[in-house]
Amino acid sequence: MFPLLFKLSDKKLLFIGGGNVAKRKLLSILNQSSPEVTIISKELHPDIKKLLSSNKITWINSNFKEELLKEKYYFAFICTDDKELNRKAALILKKLGTPVNICDNKELSDFFMPAVISQDDITISVSTKGKSPAFAKQLKEVISKTLKGLK
Ligand SMILES: C[C@@]1(CC(=O)O)C2=NC(=C\c3[nH]c(c(CCC(=O)O)c3CC(=O)O)Cc3[nH]c(c(CC(=O)O)c3CCC(=O)O)/C=C3\N/C(=C\2)[C@@H](CCC(=O)O)[C@]3(C)CC(=O)O)/[C@H]1CCC(=O)O
Ligand SMILES: NC(=O)c1ccc[n+]([C@@H]2O[C@H](COP(=O)([O-])OP(=O)(O)OC[C@H]3O[C@@H](n4cnc5c(N)ncnc54)[C@H](O)[C@@H]3O)[C@@H](O)[C@H]2O)c1
Structure with a gap:
């Protein structure tokens, strides 16, 4: 593995799942940059909800479905508590050419969060x-x- 620094401001990032892990990763990213974020999740952590008005964050209040992927994302962070769904979503995004980070699958992840x-x-x-x-x-x-x- 090789560490790189990415310019994430204005890049389109996708989060699938909006719980504790999504919150931690999102806050870490927003600390350093200002990307356009889409979150697909039925539930959203209250701390992420607070960011909805002030940041470039779009919440799609739904369980993950492939049809919801209408744009090309620069990176995807897959953080639901459903391991099988995480795997399926990762394979779909990889096919679309988006590098993925999966909260419970190191083997399938293209990159890790440091x-x-x-x-x-x-x-x-x-x-x-x-x-x-x-x-x-x-x-x-x-x-x-x-x-x-x-x-
Ligand atoms: C560094 C940090 C960045 C961040 O995510 O922001 C980060 N995890 C953090 C915290 C943390 N994570 C976990 C705990 C609970 C204690 C524990 O079990 O150890 C705590 C501690 C806490 O929350 O206090 C549990 C955990 N983590 C992973 C798995 C799954 C697995 O291992 O397969 C499980 C078990 C899940 C389960 O099954 O229960 C996987 C990953 N976590 C990574 C990063 C990537 C590898 C990083 C590396 O190379 O070291 C990787 C591979 C993928 C990824 O997520 O990118 C952030 C510290 C933020 C900071 O303070 O700066
Ligand atoms: N990578 C890490 O650092 C790390 C740390 C702790 C835990 N984990 C793993 O991450 C998983 C998630 O942990 P958490 O604390 O964020 O859980 P959580 O319960 O707080 O959040 C799960 C989120 O996934 C969403 N979700 C569930 N099914 C969905 C679906 N079909 N489509 C879209 N969204 C869906 C829920 O609405 C919720 O927002 C755990 O199961 C664990 O395996 C990883």
Whole structure:
């Protein structure tokens, strides 16, 4: 796996599922950039609902169906709690040429979300190649403190 920095502002991103995991990933992305986001989900986390008026976020209040994919997405984040649905949706999006990140399927994912430290012009991302996301988070906190101490 190779880390890259993507310019996501104004890119079309798709989220399938709008629960805790979607919220975490979305907030992490919105912290760094300003993409156009479409969320397909029957339910939406209250913290995401709060963003609907102030951000470029469209909520499609429905379970996932292939017919809902009317646009080409730059990246898709598949985060429902239905493992089989996640797999099926990922295969559809991959066929359409969209790279996917799946919350419960490392093997099928085209990319992972790292833990991100961003201070001024410095960006550091931490990954454990998917082995231990909790450790990535811990390491992020240690690096963040060290970086602050250097200033
Ligand atoms: C870094 C971070 C970024 C983010 O997502 O924002 C991130 N996970 C975070 C937190 C976190 N995730 C989990 C816990 C609960 C504790 C635990 O079990 O460890 C916590 C801790 C918490 O929530 O506090 C559980 C979990 N995670 C994955 C699975 C499925 C699996 O392993 O198959 C399961 C089990 C699900 C289950 O079955 O229950 C999978 C992935 N999680 C990744 C990223 C990718 C690999 C990153 C890497 O290479 O290290 C990858 C592969 C895919 C992806 O999601 O991109 C973010 C820290 C944010 C921050 O603080 O900065
Ligand atoms: N990648 C990670 O970091 C990580 C961390 C914890 C858990 N997980 C995995 O992620 C899954 C989701 O966790 P969560 O805490 O976000 O769950 P959650 O219950 O908070 O959210 C699930 C979301 O999926 C939506 N959904 C369910 N079926 C759907 C369908 N057919 N079409 C569209 N949307 C649908 C629901 O409406 C809800 O918004 C867990 O089952 C677990 O396997 C991954």
